Amino acid sequence: MAEYDPDRFDDVPDSLGRVGAHRAPRRRGRGWIAVAWALLASGVLVVAGLYSLSLVSDSVTFEIPGFSEPEPMPTPEPTPTMTPTAEPVVDPSEVELPSGFTITVLNATPFAGLAAEGGTELSEAGWPVGTTTNAAQDDFPDTVVFYSDPANEGLARGIAQQLRVADVELSDAFPGAPITVVLGSDYAARG
Known part of the structure; x- marks a missing residue:
């Protein structure tokens, strides 16, 4: 570990509990906190992107089992056949x-x-x-x-x-x- 030259801050009593940031030992697990924040931010961005995509395109849908039931497909109604109402114009x-x-x-x-x-x-x-x-x-x-x-x-x-x-x-x-x-x-x- 690197050693630093003593200066006036080295004489601060330990009872204050303050130590210069550059000289303080790293706390354990601090690296995992940064990884957890990065994963959380990535997850939020992915979910927001997929949600936005589902709003823009009808071909992308997300169904979460247990939260919603799929809507039944609408039954197509037969088109009524039209009876001729106008005489054909031949000439x-x-x-x-x-x-x-x-x-x-x-x-x-x-x-x-x-x-x-x-x-x-x-x-x-x-x-x-x-x-x-x-x-x-x-x-x-x-x-x-x-x-x-x-x-x-x-x-x-x-x-x-x-x-x-x-x-x-x-x-x-x-x-x-x-x-x-x-x-x-x-x-x-x-x-």
Whole structure:
């Protein structure tokens, strides 16, 4: 152990119980106190981080057994089938289409060029086709004509009749166009 030169503080009586910090012997177990504080701080940070992550993302959940019971999965309600309420518009020249009205045609099959083929078929019949491109998925079995406004149901039914498909659906899944045709494998099989 290092030895220090004596100075005026060495003459302090022991009854005061004060010793210079640099000369005091280290107390036993002092290192474990620092480790315990570090572990406690790390634990608090990990728990706070996981809790924050569970608030941000729904895919992260923490269930503590005995404290909470998992909620039962909601039973999906069947979608009511809609009965046709509008007559199909077979000839687009019979009606006045809204300004800027266009149809989007998406190819949802692995067959290349199907969207352009469907778009050409609709254009030749007089329908204003805007965009023809591939869909994000390529595994749709059935062709569906989606319309976002109930007022366009007759137009959607006329387009479905033109393409010789039966599925027409009211949906807000395609906000880019009032009517979106998603071509499926049944359209490709027509040849």
